[in-house]
Amino acid sequence: MDRVARAPLTPLEGPTRCGFVALLGAPNAGKSTLTNQLVGTKVSIVSHKVQTTRSIVRGIALDGAAQVVLVDTPGIFAPKRRLERAMVSSAWTHAADADVIALLVDANRGLDEDIEALLGQLKDIRKPRALILNKIDLIRRDSLLALAAAITEQVPFDRVFMVSALTGDGVEDVRRWFAETVPPGPWLYPEDQVSDAPMRMLAAEITREKMFLRLHDELPYRSTVETESWKELRNGSVRIEQTIFVERESQRKIVLGKGGNTIKTISTESRKEISEIIEQPVHLFLFVKVRESWADDPERYREMGLEFPKGG
Numbered sequence: 001m002d003r004v005a006r007a008p009l010t011p012l013e014g015p016t017r018c019g020f021v022a023l024l025g026a027p028n029a030g031k032s033t034l035t036n037q038l039v040g041t042k043v044s045i046v047s048h049k050v051q052t053t054r055s056i057v058r059g060i061a062l063d064g065a066a067q068v069v070l071v072d073t074p075g076i077f078a079p080k081r082r083l084e085r086a087m088v089s090s091a092w093t094h095a096a097d098a099d100v101i102a103l104l105v106d107a108n109r110g111l112d113e114d115i116e117a118l119l120g121q122l123k124d125i126r127k128p129r130a131l132i133l134n135k136i137d138l139i140r141r142d143s144l145l146a147l148a149a150a151i152t153e154q155v156p157f158d159r160v161f162m163v164s165a166l167t168g169d170g171v172e173d174v175r176r177w178f179a180e181t182v183p184p185g186p187w188l189y190p191e192d193q194v195s196d197a198p199m200r201m202l203a204a205e206i207t208r209e210k211m212f213l214r215l216h217d218e219l220p221y222r223s224t225v226e227t228e229s230w231k232e233l234r235n236g237s238v239r240i241e242q243t244i245f246v247e248r249e250s251q252r253k254i255v256l257g258k259g260g261n262t263i264k265t266i267s268t269e270s271r272k273e274i275s276e277i278i279e280q281p282v283h284l285f286l287f288v289k290v291r292e293s294w295a296d297d298p299e300r301y302r303e304m305g306l307e308f309p310k311g312g
C-alpha cells in the first residue's frame with residue numbers, strides 16, 4: 001500500500017530485527033496519536049472519548065531493517081466492569097510479554113495517582129524501557145525537566161524522550177530507539193500483510209469513529225467494527241465489507257436509524273475518509289449484528305487477546 005506515506009517496506013541491507021513494544025499510559029496520554037506518528041498512517045482511533053482502544057496490535061512501524069509491532073495496552077484506569085478488569089490485567093500481561101516497554105505520560109497532566117500506580121508496577125518488569133513525556137507543546141521546559149526528574153527518581157528508565165505526538169516533534173528519535181532495541185530476528189509480518197492489516201484495521205477504526213461521532217452517548221463504546229473483506233477490484237476501486245457488532249437489538253436499531261438513515265450517513269462519511277486516505281474509490285458495505293452481551297463473555301475476551309482475570 002505504497003500510496004500511504006510510510007517508511008519503505010523492504011528491509012534495508014543487513015540483519016532484520018523485529019519485536020513488540022508495549023505502549024503504556026493513562027487514558028488520553030496520547031497513545032493513539034503517537035502510534036499514528038510512528039506508523040505513518042492513521043491506524044489508531046483518536047477520539048474525545050477515553051478508553052476507546054480495543055485492538056491488540058495498534059500498528060506496525062518500520063524503520064530500516066526493523067519491524068516494530070506496537071502492542072495495545074488499553075488505558076490503565078480504575079476498573080469497574082468485568083471487561084475493564086480484564087483489560088487492565090491484560091495491559092500488564094502484554095507489558096510483561098513485550099520486548100520493550102514505553103511509558104507514555106501526559107506531561108501537562110504531570111505526576112498523579114495513575115502514574116504512581118504504573119511506576120509501582122513497572123519497577124518489577126525487567127525489560128528495556130523508555131519514558132516518553134508527551135504534549136511538550138503545552139508545557140514549559142523547566143517544569144518538563146522537573147517532571148522527568150521526579151519520575152526517574154522512582155523508576156530508572158533506559159531512555160527519556162520528550163515529544164509532541166501531535167506535531168511529531170521528537171517522535172523520530174523514539175522510532176529509532178525502538179528499532180535499535182527490538183531483538184534481531186525475522187520480520188513477523190510479511191510485507192503484504194504489513195500493508196494490508198493496518199488498512200483493514202484503519203478502515204474499521206474509521207467506521208467506528210464515524211459511528212461514535214454520530215451517536216455519542218447513545219451507544220456503549222464497547223461496540224466494535226470488523227473489516228470482514230477487502231477486495232481490490234480491477235477498475236482500481238476497493239470493495240470493503242464491515243460488520244458493526246452491538247450488544248442488543250435496541251442498539252442495532254439505533255445504528256440503523258429511521259429508514260436506515262443513520263447507517264447511511266455513517267457509511268458515506270466513512271467511505272469518503274477511507275477513500276481519501278487510500279486514494280482509491282471505495283465501495284463500503286456495512287452490516288449490523290447483535291453479539292449478545294459479549295462484553296461479559298470470556299470467549300470474546302480471548303478472541304480479542306484479553307486474558308480473563310482470576311477471580312474476575
Ligand SMILES: Nc1nc2c(ncn2[C@@H]2O[C@H](COP(=O)(O)OP(=O)(O)OP(=O)(O)O)[C@@H](O)[C@H]2O)c(=O)[nH]1
Binds near residue numbers: 052138164165
Ligand atoms: N497538545 C497536544 N495534544 C495531544 C498530544 N498528543 C495527543 N494529544 C491529544 O490528547 C488527546 C488524547 O490523545 P489519544 O491519542 O486519543 O490518547 P490515548 O492515550 O490513545 O487515549 P485512549 O486510547 O483513549 O486511552 C487527543 O485530543 C489528542 O489530540 C500532544 O503532543 N500535544
